[in-house]
Amino acid sequence: MKLLLTSSGIRNQSIADALVELLGKPIAESSALFVPTGIYPFPGGAGMAWEAMAGESRSRLCGLGWKSLGVLELTALPSIQEKSWVPMVRETDALLVWGGDVLYLYHWMRKSGLADLLPSLTDTVYVGVSAGSIVLTPHNCDAEFDLGFVPEGSEMAQEADQGLGLVDFTLYPHLDHPDMPDTSLANIENWAAGIPAPTYAIDDDTAIKVADGTVEVVSEGNWRLFNA
Numbered sequence: 001m002k003l004l005l006t007s008s009g010i011r012n013q014s015i016a017d018a019l020v021e022l023l024g025k026p027i028a029e030s031s032a033l034f035v036p037t038g039i040y041p042f043p044g045g046a047g048m049a050w051e052a053m054a055g056e057s058r059s060r061l062c063g064l065g066w067k068s069l070g071v072l073e074l075t076a077l078p079s080i081q082e083k084s085w086v087p088m089v090r091e092t093d094a095l096l097v098w099g100g101d102v103l104y105l106y107h108w109m110r111k112s113g114l115a116d117l118l119p120s121l122t123d124t125v126y127v128g129v130s131a132g133s134i135v136l137t138p139h140n141c142d143a144e145f146d147l148g149f150v151p152e153g154s155e156m157a158q159e160a161d162q163g164l165g166l167v168d169f170t171l172y173p174h175l176d177h178p179d180m181p182d183t184s185l186a187n188i189e190n191w192a193a194g195i196p197a198p199t200y201a202i203d204d205d206t207a208i209k210v211a212d213g214t215v216e217v218v219s220e221g222n223w224r225l226f227n228a
Contacts (some may be wrong), residue, residue: 001122001123001126001166003128003209003210004018004127004210005057005128005133005208005209005210006128006173006208007133007169007175007203007206007207008059008063008129009059009060009061010060010127011059011216013220014220015205015220019094021126022211023093026055028066029067030066031066031068031092032092032093032095032106033071033072033076033089033092033094033095034052034053034061034071035071035072035073035086035106035140036098037073037075037098037100038097038099038104038105038132039100039102040047040104041101042084043198045100047089047161052098055072059098059129062187066094070088072085072088072089073179074109077112077114078111084170085118089124090121090124093102093124094126094127095122095126095127096132097126097127097148099131100131101131104181106162106163109135110164112164118166133171134170134171135163135199136167137163137166137170138159138162138165138167138170140198159225167215169197169199169200170197172192172201172219174202175188175202177203185201185224188224189226198226199228200224201224202217202219202227203222203223205220205221206220
């Protein structure tokens with residue numbers, strides 16, 4: 001699988017160019033499925049999901065001019081047959097995975113079966129935004145924050161610090177965001193010191209591109225790598 005793990009979506013030309021390179025063709029000739037699931041636990045999540053799907057979000061994921069665009073709602077998948085959605089996922093060029101609560105997204109990625117399917121999607125481009133990026137890593141940097149949005153004592157809460165581990169590094173998005181005090185460089189460095197894996201701290205103008213096992217930073221902003 002080819003990955004474009006972003007902090008805040010397709011925010012500049014460098015990240016847009018990286019997406020096209022991974023697709024191997026123009027966006028206008030590519031199909032995509034949008035996964036809004038992670039945003040629902042947040043207050044106003046339904047409205048934020050609509051904004052993203054309508055292309056009103058600054059991430060620009062759904063407003064890039066795709067040849068075709070559909071919605072893949074993970075909470076619906078366990079109640080329908082795999083033949084109704086697995087072929088569609090296999091055939092799409094890009095999976096656009098929105099942000100929100102990492103715990104909730106992790107839970108439904110596993111329960112829906114999408115987590116098991118992802119490693120076999122060798123030609124698909126996975127585009128993550130914030131939580132959609134963090135969930136692929138081994139460790140959830142937002143665990144303490146996310147616990148405030150899931151039922152106490154639930155299965156989701158017990159999985160707080162976990163990610164899918166489909167990459168061998170961790171990711172801390174929104175570096176130095178003015179509205180997120182926990183994303184200061186000092187705080188991220190302190191968190192990374194306790195993690196047994198390299199940690200990329202990236203701001204909203206930065207993405208991590210992964211193709212054929214090669215990890216590349218794409219940035220018009222700021223980022224740091226903290227080694228384990």
